[in-house]
Amino acid sequence: MKFGIVVGQDFFSNHVGVRNYVLGLGTVLSETMRVDYLARQPNHLGAAQWYQMQPISRRYVLDNSVAESVRLEGDPLEVLNAYRSHQQTPPTALPTIPRLAIGTDLASEDYDVLLISSPWCVEFQERLPGRKIFGLAHDTIPNTIGFTTWDIRPFSFAAEHVRGFRYYREHADKIFTISQDTARSLETQFAIPADRLCALPPSLPTGYMGMDIPKPERGPNLILAGPFDPRKGMASIPDLVNAASKSLGKLLIYGTPRCDPAMVDQFFGRLDPKIHVVWYPHATTETVATLYAQSRLLLFPSHREGLGLPILEAQVCGARVAAYPIPPMVDNMLTGSIPLGESASENGKRIAEALADTRFDHEALAREAAARFSFDNLREALRSTVMTGESPA
Amino acid sequence: MSALASFDLLSTATKPGKHAWIGQYAPLDWVGLNLNHGTNYRASSVHHQRYDVVWYFEDWFHEGDLHRMELLLDEIVRLVKDDGLLVLRYQHQLVPALKRFLTRRPGCTVEVDQEWDRRSELVTAFRIRRHGLERYRDPSWTFAVLTSGKKEEQVLKFIRSIRDKPQGEAQEIIICGPRAASYDAHKVTYLDKTYRADLAEISKKKNDIAEMASHPNLLVCHDRYALNPDFFDGFERFGYDFDFVTIRQWLDTGEEFPSYCALRRGDLVISGTRMLHRYDALYPGHFVNGGLFAIKTHTFRELPLNPIIFWEQAEDVEFTQILRDHSLPPRMNVFSSSETYLEGPRGELTRRTYRIGLPPLPDEQVDVPHNSPEPAPPEIQLSTTVRRVFNSTEAVLRPFLGEARASRIVASLQRRKKMTAALALLLMFHMLTLMLVLLIAIRVFL
Numbered sequence: 001m002k003f004g005i006v007v008g009q010d011f012f013s014n015h016v017g018v019r020n021y022v023l024g025l026g027t028v029l030s031e032t033m034r035v036d037y038l039a040r041q042p043n044h045l046g047a048a049q050w051y052q053m054q055p056i057s058r059r060y061v062l063d064n065s066v067a068e069s070v071r072l073e074g075d076p077l078e079v080l081n082a083y084r085s086h087q088q089t090p091p092t093a094l095p096t097i098p099r100l101a102i103g104t105d106l107a108s109e110d111y112d113v114l115l116i117s118s119p120w121c122v123e124f125q126e127r128l129p130g131r132k133i134f135g136l137a138h139d140t141i142p143n144t145i146g147f148t149t150w151d152i153r154p155f156s157f158a159a160e161h162v163r164g165f166r167y168y169r170e171h172a173d174k175i176f177t178i179s180q181d182t183a184r185s186l187e188t189q190f191a192i193p194a195d196r197l198c199a200l201p202p203s204l205p206t207g208y209m210g211m212d213i214p215k216p217e218r219g220p221n222l223i224l225a226g227p228f229d230p231r232k233g234m235a236s237i238p239d240l241v242n243a244a245s246k247s248l249g250k251l252l253i254y255g256t257p258r259c260d261p262a263m264v265d266q267f268f269g270r271l272d273p274k275i276h277v278v279w280y281p282h283a284t285t286e287t288v289a290t291l292y293a294q295s296r297l298l299l300f301p302s303h304r305e306g307l308g309l310p311i312l313e314a315q316v317c318g319a320r321v322a323a324y325p326i327p328p329m330v331d332n333m334l335t336g337s338i339p340l341g342e343s344a345s346e347n348g349k350r351i352a353e354a355l356a357d358t359r360f361d362h363e364a365l366a367r368e369a370a371a372r373f374s375f376d377n378l379r380e381a382l383r384s385t386v387m388t389g390e391s392p393a
Numbered sequence: 394m395s396a397l398a399s400f401d402l403l404s405t406a407t408k409p410g411k412h413a414w415i416g417q418y419a420p421l422d423w424v425g426l427n428l429n430h431g432t433n434y435r436a437s438s439v440h441h442q443r444y445d446v447v448w449y450f451e452d453w454f455h456e457g458d459l460h461r462m463e464l465l466l467d468e469i470v471r472l473v474k475d476d477g478l479l480v481l482r483y484q485h486q487l488v489p490a491l492k493r494f495l496t497r498r499p500g501c502t503v504e505v506d507q508e509w510d511r512r513s514e515l516v517t518a519f520r521i522r523r524h525g526l527e528r529y530r531d532p533s534w535t536f537a538v539l540t541s542g543k544k545e546e547q548v549l550k551f552i553r554s555i556r557d558k559p560q561g562e563a564q565e566i567i568i569c570g571p572r573a574a575s576y577d578a579h580k581v582t583y584l585d586k587t588y589r590a591d592l593a594e595i596s597k598k599k600n601d602i603a604e605m606a607s608h609p610n611l612l613v614c615h616d617r618y619a620l621n622p623d624f625f626d627g628f629e630r631f632g633y634d635f636d637f638v639t640i641r642q643w644l645d646t647g648e649e650f651p652s653y654c655a656l657r658r659g660d661l662v663i664s665g666t667r668m669l670h671r672y673d674a675l676y677p678g679h680f681v682n683g684g685l686f687a688i689k690t691h692t693f694r695e696l697p698l699n700p701i702i703f704w705e706q707a708e709d710v711e712f713t714q715i716l717r718d719h720s721l722p723p724r725m726n727v728f729s730s731s732e733t734y735l736e737g738p739r740g741e742l743t744r745r746t747y748r749i750g751l752p753p754l755p756d757e758q759v760d761v762p763h764n765s766p767e768p769a770p771p772e773i774q775l776s777t778t779v780r781r782v783f784n785s786t787e788a789v790l791r792p793f794l795g796e797a798r799a800s801r802i803v804a805s806l807q808r809r810k811k812m813t814a815a816l817a818l819l820l821m822f823h824m825l826t827l828m829l830v831l832l833i834a835i836r837v838f839l
Contacts, residue, residue, distance in 0.1 A: 034626065041430065043417045051430035052437060052630070054728055057621075057643060096672060098727035100630060101436045103426035104419070108439045 001033035003386070004111040004130060008121045009039045012053065012097050015118070017309065018138060021178060022117045023055065024206040025136075028379050029386065038102070038114070042123065050102040069287040072279045076271040079279050080264070086281065113386060116172070119164020120157070127171045134386075135168035135175045139306030140185040145231075152231065165190045174385060176200050178307045179328035198385055202332050203378035204312050207285025213317050214290040218362060219249040220355040223295040223319060225310030226255030228264055233301030236344065238270035240299060243348020245272045247355040252291045254280040292317030296362070297354045301340055305329055315369035318362035322351055334368050336360055400509045405480060405518055410445030413472055416452055423448075426472075433672040433725045434461070434468045438632025441471050442526055446478045453514065454483035454491060460674040462487070463722040466494050470501065471634045475526050478506060479519045485512055498720035499695055500524050500636075528609040528689060529634040535565040535606035535690065537584075539598055540616035542571035547734060550619045552579045554732075560625040565608055569598050570616070593704030595683075596712075600700060603693035609633075611693060614685035617734045618642070627729025636692045636721045637713075639681040641730040650733050653725050655679045656710060663707050672725045681723045683709030685731055692721065786815045789822040 005026055011019060026035045037055075040048040072082040102109060107129035114130030116122060118138060127133060143161055146153040168175050169192050176198050177183040183199040186192045222244065227237050241251060251271070257264045271277070280287055292298065298314035300323045308329045311321050315334050323329045325339035333339070338354055340347050354360075406412075412423040419425040424444075428434040447469055454462055473479055483491055495503045502522040509516045523529075536555055540548050548568065555561035556579050568576055569584040586601055588594045599613050610633060627640070642650040651668030658664040659677020669676070686709075696715055702708040713723050783803050790799035806815050 034629070036630070041427075045418075047417075047425075049417065049425055049427045049430060051427075054630070057641070057647075057730065096432055096670065096727065099430060099432045099435075100728075101426055101428050101431035101434070101440075103413075103424055103430075103436070103440070105424045105426075105439075109437060110439075 001112045001386075002110060003029055003033050003035045004038045004109070004114045005035060006038050006040075006114055006116045006121050006128070007053070008118070009041060011037065011039065011117070012055075017306075018118055020205045020309065021138070021307075022136070024203065024378075025115075025200075025382065027206045027209065028375060028382055031379070032383065033112075033386075036109075036111075038106075040123070047104070048124070049104055050106045052100040052102055054098045056097060068282070069280050069284050070282045072277075072281070074277065075273055076268040076275060076277055077273065079277045080268040083264070083279065083281060115176075116164070116168070119162075119168065120160040122160075122164040122167045125167075132173045133171050135164070135172040137165065137168070137175055137177045137182055137186055139178070139182050139304075140165075140189055141231075141304045141306065143189065144185075145304065162190075165192070168192065172196065174198055176385070180331065181328040182306055198381070200381050201377035202307060202312055202328075202373055203375055204316060204373050205285065205309060208289070208313070208316065209375055211286070211289065213366065214286070214293045216290060216294050218294055218296060218318065220247055221250045221252050221295040221297075222248055222351065222355060223252040223254075223291055223298050223314065225298060225300060225314070226258070227253060228255060228257035228259050228267065230259050230263065231302065231304060233303065234259065234263065234267065236301050237299065238267060239344055240301065240348050240351060241275065242270075242272045243345065244352035244355055245275055247352040248275060249355075250294075251275050251277045252279075252295055253277065254283040254288055254291055256281045288313065289317050292319045295319045296357070296360070297322055297338070297351060299351060300329070302329070308332065312369065312373045315365055316373060318366035320354055320360065320362075320365065322347070322354065332373075334372065335365055400511075400516070402480065402507075402516065402518070405446065405478065405507065408446060408478075410477075411443060412446045412448065413440065413444040414451065415447065415449045415469060418451060428465060428468060431468075432727045434464050435631060435724070435726075436468060436472065438630065438634070441632050441634035442474055442523070442529065444472050444477060445474060446480065447472045448480045450480055450482045450516070452482075454481065454487050456484060456486055459487075459490065460676070462490065463494065463675050463717065463720070464673070464724070466491070467720070467722050467724065470495070470498070470521060470523075471529075473521045473523060475524075476520070476522050479521050480516065481519065482514060482516050484514055485510070488515065494720045495519060495521075497718075499692070525691070528691060531609045532560075532628070532633055533564065533608040534610045534612060535567060535602075535608040536620075537567040537569060537599075537602040537606065537611065537613045538616055538618075539595060539613070540568065540570035542573070544616045545573050545575060547619070548573070548616050549575050551614070551616070552576060552581060554619040554621070554624075558620075558622065558625055565606065567602055567605060569602055594700070595704045596698035596702055596708045597700045600693075600697040603688075603690055603697065606690045609690055610687060611690045612685070612687045614731070618685050619732045621730040621732055624729045624731070627726060630728045631726040635687070635689070635724055635726070637681065637686065637688050637716050638724040638726050639686050640726050642682070642685060642733045643730055644733060644735060650682075650735070652682045652685065653679075653723070654682055656707075661707075661711060661714065663710075672727065675717070675722055678710065679717075679723065680707075680710040680713035683712065684733070687726075692716075696721075782819065783815055786819045786822075789819055789826075793822065 005022060007022065029035050037053045038050055039053060040050045042048040070086060072079045072086065074082065111130040113132045113134060114128045115134040115136060117136050140161065142154045142158040146155060165186065169190060175186065175192060175196055177186060178200060179202065180199045183197045186197060187194050222241065224237060226232065227234055292314045296319060298310060298319050298321045300308065300310055300321060302308065303324060305328060311323060311329055311332050314321055320336040320338065321333055322338040322340055323333060325333065338350050406421060414423045414425050415428055417425065417427055426436060426440060428436060449469055469479065500523060504520045505517055506520045507518040538548055538551055552566055555564055555566060566579065566581040567584055568581050572583055584601055584605055588598060602613055603611060639652045642652045644650055651666060653669045653672060655667050655669060655676040656664050656678035657667065696719055698708055698712050702711055783806065787799050787803040790802065
């Protein structure tokens with residue numbers, strides 16, 4: 001069976017979370033079929049030629065293109081200064097992405113299934129020449145966020161989503177969503193019939209496939225996953241961390257900023273200067289897993305997520321989760337999770353208590369998460385849908 | 394057709410059959426194929442041996458294309474059916490290079506069907522007849538490993554990396570080296586010839602392997618390699634229409650080991666090796682690392698390695714050159730890979746190879762900037778005392794020469810480790826200061 005995943009030309013350089021998810025699907029599918037990543041480049045008339053891309057290596061997929069981890073450590077201002085110096089260092093050049101020219105004749109490639117990996121990849125109107133066309137929907141946040149926040153109005157990106165979802169409605173035989181919540185949104189906001197929607201079970205990033213989860217000593221450490229993003233509750237984090245600082249060992253952070261640099265300065269400036277910070281702007285999957293395994297708690301105060309991968313990752317490494325109890329996050333918050341409420345002081349108190357709690361069974365949480373977010377669930381869902389066209393029960 | 398005949402390609406353009414247009418703007422209802430989209434200008438294998446007429450007409454070959462012309466032409470010829478036309482537009486200066494490439498290539502017969510020469514540029518419709526194309530469709534392999542017998546475990550790993558894949562069960566495996574019971578369970582065959590003990594006759598051994606191989610695709614490697622799981626799938630993507638190709642080679646640390654390389658000098662004189670991270674050009678001194686390469690068995694038999702160039706005498710450099718002389722440029726299959734093992738420190742390899750980039754060529758097409766900045770000069774290791782002397786020298790010089798100049802002078806002395814000079818300068822300026830103070834004192838008190 002030949003499976004093509006249609007991606008944007010910038011797939012291997014942008015959209016970290018989406019790439020991580022799509023490479024995960026690709027890896028699971030490639031266990032039983034050939035999987036190609038397909039992109040297209042239009043000429044000035046809009047007529048496009050296709051080409052095939054492949055990840056550089058399996059290691060590249062596992063680490064979602066991060067070549068090596070970068071560690072910065074010290075008090076908040078030391079870490080901020082170290083980051084500024086690090087920004088001056090050019091990144092190690094990654095080897096070329098392997099590509100094959102396909103040209104205008106995609107039909108001759110004879111794909112059994114073409115999966116469109118995101119609605120914004122849909123820069124075409126005709127039905128693609130695959131025996132089956134599937135779409136993948138991550139979320140409808142860009143379509144609705146402008147109605148509930150003052151400062152974030154991604155209307156152009158939202159319009160790309162609309163174009164993609166309309167195409168899915170018109171041409172896709174099946175539409176995968178990364179959560180039940182996204183499936184519900186597509187049904188209500190874009191009138192996509194429920195029988196064509198298939199919510200995939202929550203699953204870890206590919207890097208965890210076959211990984212022996214590291215088991216370093218766990219301390220009263222708090223971890224933040226990609227916090228430098230205004231959409232992920234960035235503004236509220238310093239106060240929550242400061243409120244728990246007496247129980248806090250280290251503040252572990254991973255993820256590169258996706259916000260105005262001034263906001264990063266402000267973030268570190270607002271942290272209690274006594275807090276010991278370890279920040280990995282770039283981290284391989286193994287480093288991320290080690291950080292979770294060293295932590296008692298993940299603080300993830302995001303109000304809007306398509307799935308919330310850090311919640312899955314943290315728990316499979318035994319770290320409890322503090323997040324808002326709203327879909328889709330709440331669907332994946334397991335034993336020991338701390339639901340955040342409206343009161344900042346109350347939230348800070350709960351975080352401090354969780355950090356000080358030495359009796360919590362982190363191993364049991366890891367086991368529960370491993371069963372719940374197993375790759376086998378995803379395998380089963382994908383295979384039954386891809387092979388038979390039927391949605392899993 | 395005479396060169397003076399009026400220009401008329403319409404009859405060729407309207408020929409029945411399948412046409413491929415290399416470029417972006419196919420003027421008729423043909424397959425458009427922009428080879429710049431493929432790494433190493435590679436097209437998806439469905440295009441190989443498919444077309445009655447292939448057009449390289451939208452772009453044209455000119456002098457600035459010399460570095461990529463061999464790769465492009467090699468790929469374009471592979472698109473043509475067993476008997477088809479290739480229409481090329483090119484600069485007049487390139488006539489010998491281009492026609493040499495097409496006619497000196499084994500496995501092809503080339504004639505000129507039509508040609509128009511208006512001095513500045515030519516258009517030629519070449520009739521290409523490709524022979525023995527079944528060998529370029531057949532996916533069966535002979536894998537051969539050269540071993541001294543000291544790395545039995547690694548040879549076994551290589552064998553398993555083939556046999557453990559469904560596509561690897563039926564392939565031929567040849568061991569060139571001592572027999573081992575552990576290999577026998579995997580249906581291997583041995584090359585039992587004897588070779589001189591005083592000379593490392595790897596070229597002779599590899600030539601003998603080619604004679605012995607029974608499948609059209611031959612991979613030859615040394616006993617430090619194993620195939621990665623992507624090997625067979627990668628060749629499915631890349632296709633079997635190739636003559637001489639290498640694949641990516643990874644160390645177990647995740648670093649890439651040089652497989653597509655060039656010597657610093659391009660004249661068959663042994664010089665430093667550079668690993669190439671761009672696959673869209675050929676350089677003088679370009680070669681495929683002889684530790685592992687894939688080749689068509691019949692091509693290897695026709696153009697063998699030089700038997701009197703021994704191991705570590707750059708037999709691979711001369712071999713690549715001979716193949717290039719016969720219009721068979723080395724290709725890169727970036728979809729298949731192998732694992733390799735090195736003894737000794739590895740970090741150095743990455744630092745050395747990743748940081749080195751050849752000067753960019755005109756019209757380059759790169760996916761990732763390859764020209765990483767030059768590495769910072771190594772920090773000079775100095776003892777604390779010596780460093781203090783240099784620091785004091787700089788402090789003393791600063792009021793007289795200014796900060797920048799003082800710093801430059803001391804840095805230069807440090808680089809050259811001119812401790813004596815620094816001391817002399819330090820003393821001299823201390824003396825000068827002392828004399829100045831004395832003079833002032835004398836003036837004041839007398």
